[in-house]
Amino acid sequence: MSGPLIEKQVRIRRVTTIGPQVAQGLADPARLRILEVLSQKPMTAEEIAKALGGAGMKKATTTVRHHLETLKKAGLVEASRMVEVRGAVMKYYSPTIRAYACEAQSVPDLDARAARIIADTGAKLARVLAGVQADKRFATLLEKEKEAGKCKEFLALEIMNAALARAISS
Structure with missing residues (x-):
């Protein structure tokens, strides 16, 4: 084989x-x-x-x-x-959510065509994510959630998602 x-x-x-x-x-x-x-x-x-x-x-x-x-x-x-x-x-x-849809599904070769802005934005978001996870209020939230160890990244992303929704709505 x-x-x-x-x-x-x-x-x-x-x-x-x-x-x-x-x-x-x-x-x-x-x-x-x-x-x-x-x-x-x-x-x-x-x-x-x-x-x-x-x-x-x-x-x-x-x-x-x-x-x-x-x-x-x-x-x-x-x-x-x-x-x-x-x-x-x-x-x-x-x-309660804003769903975005596009007939084209996505921009062809978006990752290649926007590589620089994706890299820059990714680095900024990584710092924001680290800040959310380092926040004492986040630690308190994790203590209250069952199985928080499994969900740490999920909860941090949910917080960022809610913050993004608030930014888009304002």
Whole structure:
């Protein structure tokens, strides 16, 4: 038996913090599209169904409600407003994450074309990550979390992710 047909070092190109419920929430293309639609403005299940239909993804309102329930359990959407209309309560939903999508998926050869800015930004982020992990408040947070040893890097990245979301929103 000869050696491997191919063997190469695979470099990690993207980091995403994700848990099982979030993964399930994002597993269906319709739910991804719902998050995209909700990024425009808060909407009811009926408005979402109409928006999906207009985009060529026809879904019944009951199906949209099911998807919204899955997204709520995953912490990806929340009811942002409730109004009474003719004795019924209408819930408006808003996303808790900002999902970016691009038909092109990514810029071809981004790593090569933007190597310098990626390296510079990576070095800056490494210092920020080290600062987060060295912060006494982070140590306190780790003490309170079960199995924190396994999750130290995850928790630090979640903090950076939340800070990035706050920066984008401001």
